[in-house]
Amino acid sequence: MVKRGGSVPKKTGLISFLVVCSLWCLPSSANAQALIPHTLQLDAAKLEKQGLSLAQEAASLGQFQQYELALPRARLASQLAPKNDKVWFLLGGLYLQTKDYNNAISSLRKAQGLNPKNADVQFALGSVHFQQQKYQEAAGFYQAGLRLKPNDPEGLFDLGNAFYMLGKLPDAIAQYNKAVAQNKKFWPAINNIGLIKYEQGDATGAIKQWQTAVSLDKQAAEPLLALAVALHARGDRQQALALGVQALRIDNRYADLEFLKQNLWGTRLLADTKKFIELPGVQAAIEQRESQSSRQRPQ
Known part of the structure; x- marks a missing residue:
């Protein structure tokens, strides 16, 4: 799970239009007269409102x-x-x-x-650099934001993601754990600990993390699908199929391997997911969900 995501135009448009109208949009006079322009007083407070x-x-x-x-x-x-x-x-x-x-x-x-002193601005700057794959710079902005707002769960989570992409996995897990310490129901951090554990070969530990995440949010498609993939790889195919179909009915974007990669799914988990979504039962669920989505789109 990964979250979070020039020049300024001159003052033209509405204000200029009002100025022009105040000077020139006047009824024509029968007698030729010199028009004396009046300065339009703009109310700054009203404009700001x-x-x-x-x-x-x-x-x-x-x-x-x-x-x-x-x-x-x-x-x-x-x-x-x-x-x-x-x-x-x-x-x-x-x-x-x-x-x-x-x-x-x-x-x-x-x-x-x-x-x-607005920490959210620092976090947003971190997100810009993260999306540009400038993970070291992103980490710096997240850390700057956390100096202003040290207990922000999402800021801690984002820093964990930056560390994850930098290959600093122990540091990533530490940040995810801090995020959960601040918000016990913050399942994305728990989910991502599972992603790391699975890539490290600890499938049992990953399954426990995803089970916890699912227990916190039954509609969280990502840990549900990850759990299904891990159970299928372990041989528990019946339960895996049921969970996988449920996940894709919630959000069929998770059938897209590129989407999963963007959400920080690692090589091992992606390989197992590819095998899982090729199962006939999973393919049938994907096709059914896509058919429902197409019928719901406005014509």
């Missing part, structure tokens, strides 16, 4: 992954409320979700400059 309202809209759209609609609102919000670090943080997060890493870093750096 509008910016924050746009940011809220962008955040709501982002929650539904409607990034093409969210980004323009967030960009405008950053122009209307340029001194609000939360707006820049939101914009950086949206850029991260769309894999626009340069603009993500630029926006997050602005947020960092406005509020150096």
Whole structure:
């Protein structure tokens, strides 16, 4: 399980349009007169309020992954409320979700400059570098965030993932355990300990971790499928098939080996998973789930 994910346009658009209209969108006069332009007084507080309202809209759209609609609102919000670090943080997060890493870093750096003590900005910068496979840099940002918020479970988890990708497996497990110590129900960290143990040849230890993760969240498809694969490799095929079908009915993305690799599944587990998903019973479950998904898509 792996989680978490430019230049700023000049102030154009709404403000400029209002200025132009105030000066030129006037009724024509019967007599030729020299027009004396009036300076338009912009209410900074009102503009900032509008910016924050746009940011809220962008955040709501982002929650539904409607990034093409969210980004323009967030960009405008950053122009209307340029001194609000939360707006820049939101914009950086949206850029991260769309894999626009340069603009993500630029926006997050602005947020960092406005509020150096915001740990979440450090974590987000870590996520940008992690997605760029710059794991050492990512670890540095996660550690900086944890200095500000030392008991953050997700920050500890993210640092564990960075250590995992750097091959520092004992350090990764230590961070995952710290995350669980802060949140007993934080199954992704327990799941990832299982991933490491399986690659180390400790299938029994991995199975225990995944069983614990599943007990914490019955709808967590990842540990459920990992458990099924491990049980199948051990010879418990009937139970493995039932668990695997259940996992793929929850989320059939886990039938994709590339998706699993992105979620830090190692070579040993991927090899066993490939064998497992080729089973006729598993293939039937995958096809059934895909058929259901296609029927549910709007025409």
